[in-house]
Each structure stands twice: as C-alpha cells, then as structure tokens.
Amino acid sequence: MMVKFLPKLNLRRFETPRLLFRGVDRRPLYLGIGSMFLSSLFDGLTIALLIPFLKLVLGEIDTFTLPDLGWTASLNQWLQAQGKDTTVGLCTIVLVCSLCLKAYFFFTAKEQTTGYEEAATHALRRRLFTNYLYAPTRFYDTTKLGTITNNLQMEVVYVGNTLGYASVCMISVLTLLAYIATLLVVSWKLTLVIVVLISVIAYAMSLYLRSLRKYGDRVIELGRVLSVRILETLSGIRVVKAFGTEKFEQERFSAFSNEYRTARMELRAKQHVVEPLTELATLGSGMLILAGAYVFLIQQGLLNTAELMLFMLVLIRSVPVTRRINNARGYILENLSAFAKVAEGLRLAEQFPPATGHLPFEGLARAIRFRQVGFSYNGRSEVLRDFDLEVPQGQTVALVGSSGAGKSTVASLLPRFYEVTSGSIEIDGLDIRELDPISLRHHIGIVSQDTYIFNATVFENIAYGLPEATPEQVREAALLANAHEFIQHLPEGYQTFVGDRGVQLSGGQRQRLSIARTLLRNPEILILDEATSALDSQSEALVQEAIERLRFNRTVIVIAHRLSTVRNADKIVVMEKGRIVEAGEHAQLLAQRGAYWSFHNLQTVAR
Ligand SMILES: Nc1ncnc2c1ncn2[C@@H]1O[C@H](COP(=O)(O)OP(=O)(O)OP(=O)(O)O)[C@@H](O)[C@H]1O
Numbered sequence: 001m002m003v004k005f006l007p008k009l010n011l012r013r014f015e016t017p018r019l020l021f022r023g024v025d026r027r028p029l030y031l032g033i034g035s036m037f038l039s040s041l042f043d044g045l046t047i048a049l050l051i052p053f054l055k056l057v058l059g060e061i062d063t064f065t066l067p068d069l070g071w072t073a074s075l076n077q078w079l080q081a082q083g084k085d086t087t088v089g090l091c092t093i094v095l096v097c098s099l100c101l102k103a104y105f106f107f108t109a110k111e112q113t114t115g116y117e118e119a120a121t122h123a124l125r126r127r128l129f130t131n132y133l134y135a136p137t138r139f140y141d142t143t144k145l146g147t148i149t150n151n152l153q154m155e156v157v158y159v160g161n162t163l164g165y166a167s168v169c170m171i172s173v174l175t176l177l178a179y180i181a182t183l184l185v186v187s188w189k190l191t192l193v194i195v196v197l198i199s200v201i202a203y204a205m206s207l208y209l210r211s212l213r214k215y216g217d218r219v220i221e222l223g224r225v226l227s228v229r230i231l232e233t234l235s236g237i238r239v240v241k242a243f244g245t246e247k248f249e250q251e252r253f254s255a256f257s258n259e260y261r262t263a264r265m266e267l268r269a270k271q272h273v274v275e276p277l278t279e280l281a282t283l284g285s286g287m288l289i290l291a292g293a294y295v296f297l298i299q300q301g302l303l304n305t306a307e308l309m310l311f312m313l314v315l316i317r318s319v320p321v322t323r324r325i326n327n328a329r330g331y332i333l334e335n336l337s338a339f340a341k342v343a344e345g346l347r348l349a350e351q352f353p354p355a356t357g358h359l360p361f362e363g364l365a366r367a368i369r370f371r372q373v374g375f376s377y378n379g380r381s382e383v384l385r386d387f388d389l390e391v392p393q394g395q396t397v398a399l400v401g402s403s404g405a406g407k408s409t410v411a412s413l414l415p416r417f418y419e420v421t422s423g424s425i426e427i428d429g430l431d432i433r434e435l436d437p438i439s440l441r442h443h444i445g446i447v448s449q450d451t452y453i454f455n456a457t458v459f460e461n462i463a464y465g466l467p468e469a470t471p472e473q474v475r476e477a478a479l480l481a482n483a484h485e486f487i488q489h490l491p492e493g494y495q496t497f498v499g500d501r502g503v504q505l506s507g508g509q510r511q512r513l514s515i516a517r518t519l520l521r522n523p524e525i526l527i528l529d530e531a532t533s534a535l536d537s538q539s540e541a542l543v544q545e546a547i548e549r550l551r552f553n554r555t556v557i558v559i560a561h562r563l564s565t566v567r568n569a570d571k572i573v574v575m576e577k578g579r580i581v582e583a584g585e586h587a588q589l590l591a592q593r594g595a596y597w598s599f600h601n602l603q604t605v606a607r
C-alpha cells in the first residue's frame with residue numbers, strides 16, 4: 001500500500017492560484033469539500049461497524065454495545081435487550097444506509113467539484129482570451145500564434161483538470177484518514193506498524209516518481225512543440241505547396257513526432273514499473289502484517305480474528321485509494337507548468353501595461369502633427385528619426401520611399417499600435433498619448449495590403465463589428481468601394497460565405513471588400529497602406545477610383561510604391577531610412593529633380 005502525500009507545494013510555481021481562480025463562485029467547491037468529508041465519515045462508519053458485525057456473525061458476541069459516550073447509555077440498554085437476530089438485522093440496515101449515504105455524498109462531492117472545475121476553466125479561458133485581445137501589437141510581434149492557441153485550448157484545461165485531481169487527492173486522503181482512525185480504535189500497535197510501513201514505502205515511491213518528473217516535463221514540452229509546428233506548417237501551406245516542400249515538411253514533422261514518441265515511450269516505460277511495484281509492496285506488506293499480527297497479537301490473545309480480518313479489509317480497500325492519490329499527485333506535478341503558462345497570460349497587462357490616455361477623441365479639427373518623432377521596435381535600432389510632418393485636416397499626404405524606409409511604421413504610430421520612442425504625435429495640439437486608444441481608433445480607418453477576410457458572409461465581413469448596420473448602408477459602402485458589382489455576381493450575393501481567410505476571393509476583391517468595411521465606419525482619418533500594390537492594373541483602377549472617393553472630405557495618409565497612386569496628393573513626402581528627405585507637391589518635387597524625380601523616372605521607364 002502506497003500513500004504518497006502531495007509534495008511541498010512551492011507557491012511561486014503555482015503562480016498564486018488566487019490569480020488563476022479569481023472571480024469564480026467558490027460555493028460548489030466548499031459544498032464539494034463538505035460532501036467529501038461526509039462521504040469519508042460514512043466510509044469510516046461502515047468500516048467501524050464491520051467489526052461488531054463480523055463478531056456477531058462469527059458468534060464471538062451476542063449483543064452489540066456502542067462506546068460509552070454518556071448519551072449512548074440508554075441506547076446500549078435498549079440494544080442489550082434485543083435478541084441476536086434483531087441486532088444482526090439492525091447492523092445490516094445501518095451498514096447499508098451508511099454505504100448508501102457514503103455513495104451519495106461521494107457523488108455530490110464529485111458533481112460539485114467537477115462543476116467548479118469546469119466553471120474555473122471557462123472563466124480562465126475567457127479571461128485569458130480577453131487578455132490576449134487587449135495585448136498590444138508589440139506582444140504579437142514576439143509571440144507564436146501556436147503558443148497562444150495552445151494556452152487557450154490545452155493549458156487552461158490542464159489547470160482545470162488539476163483542480164479535479166486536487167479534489168480527488170483530498171477525497172482520497174480523507175478516506176485514508178478515516179480508515180486509519182478506524183484501525184486506531186481496534187489496535188493502535190498494529191496501526192502504528194502499518195503507518196510506518198506505508199510511510200517508508202511511500203517515501204521510496206516518491207523518490208522514484210520524482211525521478212519521473214523530468215521525463216514528464218519533456219513529454220509535455222515536446223507535445224507543445226509539436227502542436228506549434230502543426231499550426232505553423234498548415235498556416236504556411238501555400239508556401240509549402242508553392243515551393244513543393246511537402247516532403248521536407250513531412251520529414252521534419254516525422255522527426256518531431258518521433259522525438260515525441262521516444263519521450264513518451266521513456267516516460268511510459270518508467271510509469272509501467274509503478275503499478276506492479278505498488279502491488280508487490282502492498283501484498284508484501286500485507287503478508288508481513290498478517291504474519292506479524294499472528295505471531296505477536298493473535299497468539300498472545302491481543303487481537304481476535306474479526307479484528308484481523310478488518311485490518312486486511314482496510315488494507316485491500318486502501319490500495320485503490322492510494323493509487324488514486326499517486327496518480328493525482330503525478331498529474332498535478334506534470335501540469336504545474338500549465339499554471340505558470342496560464343498565469344503568464346493573465347499577467348500580460350503587467351508585462352505590457354495598457355496604453356495610457358483616457359480622453360475620448362472627439363474628432364480632428366485642424367491638423368495631425370508628428371513632432372521630432374523617433375521610434376524603435378526593439379529599443380536598439382532606430383526606425384524613425386526626427387520625423388516631422390504635418391497633415392492638415394481634409395488633406396491627403398502621401399508617403400513614398402524605398403522598402404524598409406519606415407512608411408508603414410509611421411502609419412501604425414498614429415492609431416497607437418506602437419508608442420513613439422521620442423518626440424510626439426499631436427492631434428489639434430493634443431498629444432495622442434492623452435487620448436483613449438480605442439476611441440482614437442474608432443475615427444481612423446486603415447486599409448492595408450494584408451487585408452483580413454473573416455470566415456463569414458460578405459455582409460458580415462463588411463459590417464464587421466457593426467451589428468446595427470442596415471443592408472442599405474452595407475450596399476452603399478460596397479458601391480463606393482467598387483465592390484458591389486462583383487458581390488452581386490457571387491452565388492448568394494451579400495450572403496455568400498467567404499471561406500477560410502476568404503481564399504475564394506481574388507486579391508483585388510478582398511481589397512475592395514476591406515475598403516467597403518472601412519467606408520461603412522465612415523472614419524474621418526484614413527490610412528491607406530500599399531492598398532493597390534498587389535493588384536493588376538484593372539483592379540488597381542477600380543480600387544484607385546474607390547480611394548479617390550474615400551478621400552473626399554477626409555484626412556488621408558496614403559502609402560504607395562506606385563507613384564501613379566499618389567500624384568494627386570496635397571503633399572508627397574519622400575522617406576529614406578526613417579527620415580524625410582523631400583516633401584512637396586508632385587510637380588514641385590519633379591521640378592526639384594531629387595529623390596522623387598529619380599523614383600518617378602525609374603517607374604516611367606519600367607512601364
Ligand atoms: N513589427 C516589427 N518589429 C520589428 N521591426 C520591424 C517591425 N516592422 C517593421 N520593422 C522594421 O522597421 C523598418 C521599417 O519598416 P516599415 O514596415 O515601416 O517599412 P516600409 O517603409 O513600410 O517598407 P515597405 O515599403 O516594404 O512596406 C524595417 O527595417 C523593418 O525591418
């Protein structure tokens with residue numbers, strides 16, 4: 001028999017359970033623990049009643065007496081007066097009732113703790129998802145999507161399950177305590193021997209289980225690696241196909257999977273030893289106890305056969321209980337790392353403090369101003385330096401320049417996807433860091449080249465986040481975006497489901513869909529980042545036309561490689577390595593014969 005108590009819990013490894021289980025109704029948990037306790041109590045009672053019952057049946061006694069507790073005196077008197085048959089019948093009834101109650105409370109305990117477990121998992125998943133939603137762009141630059149999905153899908157479940165296992169542990173420990181208490185009443189000496197034996201075996205087993213720990217850790221880690229790999233490979237399936245690297249991926253995956261298999265084999269081989277060893281130790285110690293009790297207690301008349309039978313019964317019943325404790329303990333140890341991972345997700349807000357500013361953004365009246373803006377993604381290399389730019393209300397400013405010059409970076413600083421490292425961005429003289437970012441973003445529309453199409457209908461894609469949008473509004477937005485035409489030709493028009501990532505649509509169609517989405521929100525500030533670079537000239541013309549319409553009565557920052565897109569802008573800004581090298585109108589810049597002029601020449605030659 002193996003009793004293995006929980007290891008000393010290192011609270012830092014648990015990452016404060018309070019953080020994890022905050023805001024979950026604890027009543028079911030308390031109810032569950034209470035029921036567990038009652039269940040153990042009735043279990044103990046059942047076993048305690050077995051001795052007199054056995055003695056009665058074996059004919060060692062004729063009447064039944066309860067321990068003298070004062071109030072039991074009159075009850076004992078009454079019992080004495082009953083015949084043996086009545087007593088046996090009574091004993092049977094009480095035993096059966098006690099067994100039923102034990103089962104009932106066991107069930108309730110399970111039901112309640114499972115309810116708590118699921119509620120806690122659900123709450124965790126929700127909180128974690130919210131945290132990920134609000135995490136800044138910066139976080140996503142450095143975190144694998146696979147890790148996040150894994151945390152949301154698996155790790156929270158592990159944490160929840162651990163709660164379940166903890167309650168199993170608790171039930172089992174209580175049950176064992178009830179057994180030991182019963183044994184103590186019969187013979188403290190024998191109980192002492194058993195407890196010492198159990199402890200020695202438990203200690204030996206815990207040493208062994210601890211050595212298993214590193215195998216368990218490795219299995220879990222490799223499992224995570226594997227799921228991240230799967231997600232990454234499949235999200236890049238287009239690249240895989242395009243480069244014909246299926247075989248390469250297949251072999252790479254196979255290697256990972258094989259490593260995982262080996263690690264699991266190692267772990268399981270070690271685990272297989274536990275069961276037979278437990279059995280051996282249990283039976284061995286059982287035999288020892290039997291022989292010892294016979295020589296030292298029964299022969300001396302200190303113990304009778306009924307009591308010895310009870311001991312054996314308790315020993316046998318203890319085996320599954322201790323095995324449950326062992327398993328639960330192993331599971332909890334195995335999954336402590338899940339606690340750390342989930343807690344890390346919940347602490348994102350500490351790591352990435354929420355953006356400052358709480359003034360609602362009321363609208364742009366005069367101008368957006370970049371003042372001496374410096375920016376770095378990693379704190380080392382500067383991407384923008386001394387960037388000074390004014391975008392007056394209602395005007396269109398175009399950013400052009402070679403790849404990597406920092407154009408998209410400028411565009412992502414305005415909606416505060418990132419915060420400037422030095423200098424400031426002001427709207428009507430107010431630093432945007434004073435503004436509530438969500439309210440600011442409500443007024444900014446962004447159309448980038450990398451348009452995301454949701455797995456939903458065309459209508460839902462355009463009216464994304466605007467449940468009250470009417471079909472007329474959506475249609476009007478689509479018309480303005482030059483998207484209505486092609487939507488009409490889709491099998492179910494606006495109700496056509498555009499599949500996973502909208503692959504059924506062409507690049508230009510997706511682009512126009514995303515322009516319609518932006519238009520519907522009617523933002524007063526518009527950022528168009530390379531909105532036409534992926535399109536053929538016909539789609540480009542359509543998108544271009546849509547953009548021209550969008551510009552009307554709006555403040556626009558347009559980024560483009562193709563200078564044809566930007567020639568109508570009020571101001572064209574040429575960037576190089578994070579700085580502005582030229583600014584002015586199209587004709588003016590051409591006349592200067594500088595960077596813009598040479599760009600322009602390159603493109604006209606290319607065409
Ligand atoms: N999320 C990011 N994390 C770290 N560095 C980044 C990130 N995004 C861009 N950079 C770096 O910042 C620099 C400017 O990038 P940016 O995307 O602003 O250029 P761009 O002018 O828009 O180029 P392109 O015309 O190719 O779109 C590049 O050197 C790039 O490597």
Ligand SMILES: [Mg+2]
Pocket residue numbers: 407408409529530
């Ligand atoms: Mg860019």
